[in-house]
Amino acid sequence: MATQHVRSLLTLGNWKVGESIHIWSLPAVETCPGSSSLCRAVCYATKGRYLFDAVRERLAWNLEQARRDDFVPRMVKEIRRKGCLVIRVHSAGDFFDEVYAGKWLEIMRTCPKPRYYWYSRSWRCPEIASVLEQMAALKCCRAWYSIDTETGIPDPVPFGVRLAFLQVKKDERPELADMTFRIRRLRKESRVGLPMVCPSETPKGRERDTNCGNCRRCFT
Numbered sequence: 701m702a703t704q705h706v707r708s709l710l711t712l713g714n715w716k717v718g719e720s721i722h723i724w725s726l727p728a729v730e731t732c733p734g735s736s737s738l739c740r741a742v743c744y745a746t747k748g749r750y751l752f753d754a755v756r757e758r759l760a761w762n763l764e765q766a767r768r769d770d771f772v773p774r775m776v777k778e779i780r781r782k783g784c785l786v787i788r789v790h791s792a793g794d795f796f797d798e799v800y801a802g803k804w805l806e807i808m809r810t811c812p813k814p815r816y817y818w819y820s821r822s823w824r825c826p827e828i829a830s831v832l833e834q835m836a837a838l839k840c841c842r843a844w845y846s847i848d849t850e851t852g853i854p855d856p857v858p859f860g861v862r863l864a865f866l867q868v869k870k871d872e873r874p875e876l877a878d879m880t881f882r883i884r885r886l887r888k889e890s891r892v893g894l895p896m897v898c899p900s901e902t903p904k905g906r907e908r909d910t911n912c913g914n915c916r917r918c919f920t
């Protein structure tokens with residue numbers, strides 16, 4: 701009898717998160733209903749290795765799985781089997797609709813042992829935002845709303861939500877934010893007046909091989 705190979709939903713590690721964090725990703729832009737023209741223009745998940753056929757095929761497969769009715773039990777089973785400690789939800793992509801966001805809410809409620817963290821612009825879609833707020837209120841979840849000068853700031857900022865500002869121009873400073881991510885071109889520029897800059901995007905942080913696994917600021 702032929703052996704049936706079942707592909708895992710989660711992958712383990714990359715240069716950004718380190719070796720011990722599990723990752724779930726989707727195709728960028730087509731799953732990002734809250735995206736801004738600014739973030740689409742600089743999105744890392746539309747460039748480089750994300751253009752390889754194997755990566756595109758993998759992300760398209762993930763999206764198919766995310767739409768299936770059995771996505772929640774399969775993900776829960778895999779998280780338990782692998783003993784995941786930290787899960788980065790959407791290294792690429794975003795919560796593309798209310799039903800899909802509800803699936804992650806159910807996964808987190810059913811399986812609250814790992815620490816989940818995500819960044820999302822889907823807070824700009826009211827029907828998805830109501831689900832994101834429920835996730836943000838869970839102890840196992842660290843929720844970041846991604847903002848830039850085009851999105852503005854959610855008002856009010858929901859309980860449990862922190863703000864991650866995308867800096868795309870040298871003189872931009874956010875009105876309110878807890879973290880800054882910068883496009884590659886700005887990573888050597890002065891950080892004066894900015895909230896904390898992700899250390900994996902600073903020259904010193906790169907020298908020290910900083911990644912999410914040894915930094916942990918976004919999920920602790």
Ligand code: SF4
Pocket residue numbers: 716897898899900910911912913915916917918919
């Ligand atoms: S601040 Fe730390 S945990 Fe957050 S994205 Fe940067 S390296 Fe990862």
